[in-house]
Amino acid sequence: MSPLSLGFDAKRSLLCLVAAAAVVMAGCASTSSPAPQKNSGFLTETYYDKLASVQAPEDQVVYRFIAPGFDKSAYHHAIITPVTVFPKPQPTEQISMEMMLTLQGKLTRLIEDAMASAIPITNTSAPGVLRVEMAITGISISNEDLAPYEYLPFALVAAGVNSAAGGRDQEVKLFLETKLTDSVSGDVLAVGVREISGEDLENVKEKLQAQHLNQGLEDAGKDMARAIKEMFQ
Template identity: 35%
Template sequence: MKCKSLVPALCLASILLHGCTSKYVEPDQYSGFLKDYSKLEEGKSPSGAPVMRWIKSGVNANSYSSIFIEPSQLYPKPQPTEKIPQQTLQGITQYYDQALKTQFSKYLPLATSPGPGVLIVRPAITGVSAKTKGLRPYEVIPIALVAAGISTATGIRDQDTSVATEAAFIDGQTNEVVAEVVRKGAGTDLENSSQVMQAKDARAVLDGWAKDMATSYQSLKK
């Protein structure tokens, strides 16, 4: 009887871990980093990933002669933990900055400051929602929230890591927001609850985001 009673629980855990995860960042997971979320619409990135985005109607991508990448932020500001130490948090933002510069520099010179003819990219690493143990979307810290309750109940030791980003694209002369994007992705799974997350666990996600953003910009120029 005990074995039979475990079947629904195992099925439910599997669904919660894999089947009910939305491809898009839900409105209740928005961090508040962007000024206006009401204009966002569902779309696909150049790589085919689901994104929430908005591009100002009539924006002329050819009017920009250079691009300025602001240092990426962790928003809301997290507190380091043993699981995700300060070194990891710093490493993630530093890698994100470099990935964005590498990808955008393929299409535009990098500017040293905002100004006329400069497109500003203002990126942030934001939190994701974990619907376990009553956690609110930003109650722990961004980057990785573990489905600890489900993992303990089912004996699943691997822990999911997920990352979300929000970015605004701003005209360097008028300071007007001309585009916004919100998206999330899965990082490298951790083997168990004692494994410390490292910046390298998020690199593939960050590289993909940066490439998609730069490619999207380039497509607007055509």
């Protein structure tokens, strides 16, 4: 996997977007911008700092880190933990809890299929078994012509803070974070952060549906399967 032309500023912008959306998902929305954060907190600070950009589908941005001591020959099965939302989400006018649950189900099946293409799946922790955990750590909806650092978290948009936007299209971004650990020791083997673009919403009143992200999820599934196969080749 060769690096993309994305430097520190690009990584910082992505992590800041994840953090801003995560703050709102935790129910901290207000009429002012969320307090600055470097990341969502799903991964530890050490691993956010080690993330590096990798090749990804055109509509996505991916950062990944694989532990230097990772020995693929030491692992023969994987446990897939159902996808969660981190931090705990609060439904809004545009983002329903039903939609979030649908997304969690889709993503769980996606990572199961991607992992199973390279290594058998099990439900039991044991030596030689790794654990895969993925979380939705942010959803951003913004005017499509805004710069990345101007994205507004979805709850602020839904509340009408961006009233000047009128009927302009709203760009959808989904943020995912993943970690692979040893199921016995808990040692971190690999981590990743992924930004997925969805279909634009017509305006701030249109509700986000899981199908708005179908193409992005399909592309992500193929990319994950490719990356996992590379890890275990």
